[in-house]
Amino acid sequence: MNIFLRERRLSYGMRISCENFGGYDNIRVVPLYAASGILNPG
DSSP: OOOHHHHOOSSOOOESSSSSSSEEEEEEEEEEEHHHHHHHHO
């Protein structure tokens, strides 16, 4: 993902995972149960 972000000149990426909220360098980790809230807030 870091290569993709660098080639596209993006400041960060988002990964949907079974892990809890977190992050690595410029990658934000969002758990599966919270992913629908990103697409449909409120």
